[in-house]
Amino acid sequence: MREPEELLRKYGPWALVTGAAQGIGAEFAEQIGAAGLNLVLVDIDADRLREVCHSLRERYPVEIRPIVLDLRREDLLDSLLPEVEGLEVGLLVNNAGIAKVGPFLPQERGFLLDQLHVNTRAVLLLTHAFGSEMKTRGRGGILVVSSGAAWVGSALNANYAASKAWDLIFAESLWAELGEFGIDVLGFMPTSTDTATLWRHTPNAPKASVMSVEATVRSALHALGRQPSWFAGRLNRIAFRVLRSVLPRSLLIRFVSRSLRGMSNRPATSSDER
Numbered sequence: 658m659r660e661p662e663e664l665l666r667k668y669g670p671w672a673l674v675t676g677a678a679q680g681i682g683a684e685f686a687e688q689i690g691a692a693g694l695n696l697v698l699v700d701i702d703a704d705r706l707r708e709v710c711h712s713l714r715e716r717y718p719v720e721i722r723p724i725v726l727d728l729r730r731e732d733l734l735d736s737l738l739p740e741v742e743g744l745e746v747g748l749l750v751n752n753a754g755i756a757k758v759g760p761f762l763p764q765e766r767g768f769l770l771d772q773l774h775v776n777t778r779a780v781l782l783l784t785h786a787f788g789s790e791m792k793t794r795g796r797g798g799i800l801v802v803s804s805g806a807a808w809v810g811s812a813l814n815a816n817y818a819a820s821k822a823w824d825l826i827f828a829e830s831l832w833a834e835l836g837e838f839g840i841d842v843l844g845f846m847p848t849s850t851d852t853a854t855l856w857r858h859t860p861n862a863p864k865a866s867v868m869s870v871e872a873t874v875r876s877a878l879h880a881l882g883r884q885p886s887w888f889a890g891r892l893n894r895i896a897f898r899v900l901r902s903v904l905p906r907s908l909l910i911r912f913v914s915r916s917l918r919g920m921s922n923r924p925a926t927s928s929d930e931r
């Protein structure tokens with residue numbers, strides 16, 4: 658558990674969280690706000706974002722600036738940066754992501770590109786913009802929310818898993834590069850976490866293995882500044898390490914594919930068994 662004062666001292670006074678209107682992002686806002694950092698909260702969903710801000714304002718004496726913005730926008734930085742001009746953003750949480758479980762070929766190309774734009778392009782642009790300011794100040798923290806899916810390919814998850822692998826390698830690389838400027842970077846891999854999006858895509862996820870948003874976010878904030886990347890959940894870490902070390906890559910991919918078919922209510926196929 659990280660002391661809230663440490664979060665404020667290392668990364669204050671402002672944090673920017675994307676995808677903050679619900680799920681893991683709303684919990685990042687909760688825990689970072691509780692630590693005393695002012696919040697810039699970005700999301701596409703205006704109503705939910707308003708509710709989150711209202712609830713936080715009632716409980717924490719911090720400044721909160723909601724920004725309703727579509728992270729897919731071509732002019733993303735031109736739209737966002739004027740809204741945060743003059744704010745010292747010392748903590749960037751690239752949380753927003755688009756998940757979808759389903760076969761690759763029937764998906765619309767437009768959707769697949771949207772997924773890449775939110776999961777990777779927006780992360781790239783925000784990290785470049787805010788990272789440059791952090792470098793000038795000689796301090797800061799950048800958290801990139803990847804996924805356990807980044808570790809291995811899987812049927813029904815091609816674009817998402819690949820985008821999350823990009824997130825992970827991007828963050829680990831910047832961890833190695835930006836540390837000398839006083840900037841902590843973390844590639845964070847949640848596994849199944851109790852959000853509406855999780856249950857929409859994987860209704861059969863085994864409940865015992867699903868983490869609360871509270872535990873997932875606590876784990877991320879604890880690992881920032883201590884690791885280049887971090888997998889949420891001790892048992893998950895052990896299970897993935899064991900599976901990776903005992904199974905050949907092809908079997909591992911089939912194993913994960915079969916699990917995902919089961920969790921998303923789709924029948925196994927012959928390619929899972931080969």
Ligand SMILES: NC(=O)c1ccc[n+]([C@@H]2O[C@H](COP(=O)([O-])OP(=O)(O)OC[C@H]3O[C@@H](n4cnc5c(N)ncnc54)[C@H](OP(=O)(O)O)[C@@H]3O)[C@@H](O)[C@H]2O)c1
Pocket residue numbers: 675676677678679680681682699700701702726727728729752753754755756775802803804805806846847848849850851852853854855
């Ligand atoms: N939950 C899990 O089990 C799990 C596991 C591994 C990794 N993750 C990762 O953790 C992060 C958060 O997951 P979550 O389950 O909390 O997601 P979530 O509940 O779907 O919340 C994501 C938020 O981001 C917003 N968003 C989506 N597209 C956007 C856009 N173009 N511009 C601005 N905001 C946008 C969503 O708004 P709308 O809903 O209105 O689109 C939503 O409010 C994601 O990166 C996800 O990939 C989650």
